[in-house]
Amino acid sequence: MTPLQWGLLLLGLALLVALLLYNVWSTRRQRPRRAQSADAPAAAPGAEPGSRLDPVLGQLAQAQPVATAGAEGVPDLPKVVQAQQVLDERIDAIALLHSDQLVSGDAVLAALPTSRRIDGKPFYVEAQNLQTQQWELPRAGERYQSLRAGIQLVNRAGALNEIGFSQFIQCLDELADSLQLRPEYPDMMHEVARARELDQFALAHDAQLSFYVRAQRAAWSPGYLAQHAARAGFVAGALPGRMVLPAQSSGAAAVLVLQYETQAALADDPEQAVLNQFGVTLDVPHVARSERPYVRLRQTVQQLAQSMEGVVCDGAGTPLHNDAMDQIGAELEALCEALQTRDLAPGSVLARRLFS
Secondary structure (H helix, E strand, O other), X not given: OOHHHHHHHHHHHHHHHHHHHHHHHHHHHHOOEOOOOOOXXXXXXXXXXXXXXXXXXXXXXXXXXXXXXXXXXXXXXXXXXXXXXXXXXXXEEEEEEEEEEEEEHHHHHHHOOOOOEEOOEEEEEEEEEOOOOOEEOOOOOOEEEEEEEEEEOEEOOEEOOHHHHHHHHHHHHHHHHHHOOEEEOOOHHHHHHXXXXXXXXXXXXXXXXXXXXXXXXXXXXXXXXXXXXXXXXXXXXXXXXXXXXXXXXXXXXXXXXXXXXXHHHOOOOHHHOOEOEEEEEEEHHHOOHHHOHHHHHHHHHHHHHHHOOEEEEOOOOOEOOHHHHHHHHHHHHHHHHHHHHOOOOOOOHHHHHHOO
16 A cells, blocks of 8 residues: 555544544533532531431431421421410411310310311410410410410411401301300401501512522533532432521521422432433521521522533523622612511511411
């Protein structure tokens, strides 16, 4: 063969090898990025092996079937009755239940309706402790002379209306008859009007803010996402496809919730599942301002976008730049000030109840 023929042959072989290498590189790049086995997601501080963090209450719970939530997606009060006051005149319609004799806590607990909701609104019964004169949830072994019951005026399902209030009164009539109590009811029209006014305020000052991170190049596997989220402080939630950023205060709501496709989280082989997007959500009324929730939301999504080669977007897929994020932060600060003025500081018990 002539030198020219040898040169053409070598050039052809080089092109063939280059093409094969490009195909291998392109195929590998199309695969979802997977977690490194040597770098497992971090657990929550103080967590035992196999424990998870509840995404709503922010409390550690052993890995086991999780109780279902209430109608609005948030859990009812714990079924283990504790000595604490729940009702508040600012957000509840309250009726008094008088008795001429002492009533046992056991009898009160036995007479309570099975459901703690009326027309989608939380319903509570409290008793006045004879020694402390403080209102508390009824406890077995105690004796009471005064009771009261209340129904929440507003939640995210809307305001209490005349039908709901009538059902509340009917429920109390049955409770009063069974315990031989004399009920003293609030005026229905007054309470319904209060509910409507409070509902208007709540609608104008509710905010659940979500930022999304979309893959710019290769997609991700759930394990790859969980690995990067763990480095940002997230821990596994109680539901598939959810991770939470715990609050600094014990028992407080999670600061942020990271969520991706449940189907990918439940795949037979999660490392083969493909994710192109995930969201990080801040429920503004549920998180105390001392947690710096918006600052942490912004920093977190930008950190994850940078480390995972993604871009931060809004719900419509529009990239979010610093000026847009600055404006959102200013609006949220004004909203939090308005809630504080109304004694509904973000993260407070009242705010978490109202915006549930």
